[in-house]
Amino acid sequence: MQRYVYLFKEGSALMRPQLGLKGSRLSEMYRMGLPIPPGLVISPEACIKYAENNRTHISQVQEELREKLEILEKSLGQKFGQGPNPLIVSLRPGAEVQMPGIIKDIVNIGLNDNSVLGLAIKSENQLFAWNAYRQFVEDFSISAMNIHPNRFQAANNLSLIHISEPTRPERISYAVFCLKKKKKT
Numbered sequence: 001m002q003r004y005v006y007l008f009k010e011g012s013a014l015m016r017p018q019l020g021l022k023g024s025r026l027s028e029m030y031r032m033g034l035p036i037p038p039g040l041v042i043s044p045e046a047c048i049k050y051a052e053n054n055r056t057h058i059s060q061v062q063e064e065l066r067e068k069l070e071i072l073e074k075s076l077g078q079k080f081g082q083g084p085n086p087l088i089v090s091l092r093p094g095a096e097v098q099m100p101g102i103i104k105d106i107v108n109i110g111l112n113d114n115s116v117l118g119l120a121i122k123s124e125n126q127l128f129a130w131n132a133y134r135q136f137v138e139d140f141s142i143s144a145m146n147i148h149p150n151r152f153q154a155a156n157n158l159s160l161i162h163i164s165e166p167t168r169p170e171r172i173s174y175a176v177f178c179l180k181k182k183k184k185t
Contacts, residue, residue: 002045002060003018003043004042004043004049004058004060005041005043005046005064005065005067005068006018006019006068007038007039007040007068008027008030008031008036008038008040008041009027009031011023011030011031011041012024012028012031013027013028015027018043018045019043020044022092023041023043039072040065040069040072042061042065046058046061049061072087080110081110081111081112081115082114082115082118083115083118084118086110086111086118086119087110088110088111088115088119089110090106090107090108090109091105091106091107091109092105093105104139104142104143106136106143107135107139108133108135108136111136112133116129116133119132119133138152
């Protein structure tokens, strides 16, 4: 049976056809013990199948992805998209064959309305957490949903000027965001 998803620790530099150039290099660096976090690679073959299948998800790829994410969750003590210690991943296209429409990195996958609160508590920096969530929404919208980048220009011209300073985790949901246009310089 064809495999489509590999953990870094399962790959190597010799697996370029299965993992793509970036995936095989990351796997090799991980195996060498270089300081890169654990991760996974979706094979170029999965991208080809996705395109051939009218951009419809393939159940085997979804099952393998769930299985590998569970392994990462257990090894890191984090939960994808939830909890006080959310697992957050990035999509870094790099194969000769990429997912159709995915032309740039999508970072902070796993952040949502709930997990961003966990990141804010863990990092002790609400601005960082909410900016990370904003970056995910923007990256995903542009790359995966084909929303034109100009749609985000107005939001990028605004700045967060105040966030209330809750000292207890239960108060974090009461953060106050006041938006003010950036002054042109």
